[in-house]
Amino acid sequence: MNKDAMSLVRRALRHFKQSTTDQADSTMEISLSAYRDETRYGLEIERIFKHLPIAVALSIELPESGSYRAMTVMGVPLLLVRGEDLKVRAMLNVCRHRGAKLCEEGAGKSRLIVCPYHAWSYNYEGALVGRYGGDTFGEIASDSYGLTGLHCEEKAGIIWASLTPGDVFDVDHWLGDFGEELETLDLNNWHLYEQRDLAGPGWKVTMDGYLEAYHHQLVHRETVGKYTVGNLLVLDTYGPHQRLTFGRRTLGELIDQPQDEWQPMEHIRLIHSGFPNLSISGILGDHCLVSQVFPGETSETTITRQTVLVAKKPVTDAEIEATETFSALTLKAVRDEDYRVGNSIQSGLKSAANEYFIFGRNEPAVQNYHQAIEEFMAMESNQWERPKKDSGGR
């Protein structure tokens, strides 16, 4: 249970009784160029997504030595491999001979990484260890032909990597107090049930939707909105990272219940939002949804990797059914509800209807998100401060 659970539920209950929510100090306007200017988009991808530590996978996706995962992230062919020392390494999935893609997209287990073109082979650390027909090829300094590495660290059950060779980062510094908060989710000990990629609207349109409960009753009236109190948000920030607490409909039951009988986690729902593209949402008890939003080639599209986790592998029919229900609910809520609205926003962006979007005082997490983008864009290098928790309670 989250150590702040009692205080979070108290904060949520106070809002519930008063029909209030945590608020920003004022409303905020964002020029639509932030959403549709392709030059700006290219700079943002470069500055934010290619130079900050990005959550590229969950540790449980690479369960043992030799497990690998190949994927293309914003045009970067990425290969993650867990070594004999159980450390995960990130490399470019590109052969050093003449550039063939080494592993097909997806996950698996392999003794060696063997290029499909001329069978050069690499070990888990990315060192070149074999060349087919090496005697005929001619002498080369094998040490100089290892795979190109990317800085990569594991923390809180998540694999973080920078997509630019030569970049280094300190994941504890990047996450600050949010790292401990992520540790409470115990992500190393869940069972990965299902993973899928969803096409969605542009990066900011998509992420905005993950950061407020203002739309829940309307957009999600058939799904998560049935369980959530609309327009009620309890917010804690950790620099650019945020923890959103939504109230469940059952909150009202606590009004007449003595506090020592409260089961706080049954009445709230936590969303952990890691800047810039991670959202972890525990929706129904033993089930959890991890979403990674990867910007597409233009500002108009994204791919969201949805990972459905369950506390332990479902075995009985009832457990399998509960997990299927959760998986179907999250797919519907995101693809058919959030992204449907998101696509409609995206298609209207080029119209002359708005010159700017306005975010309400009741949308503080969206405001913080856009402020963080501005701050990172103004930074010349990765000189961010170690994020400290800043309780909202406004």
Ligand code: FES
């Ligand atoms: S391109 Fe990989 S061995 Fe030739």
Ligand SMILES: [Fe+2]
């Ligand atoms: Fe939503």
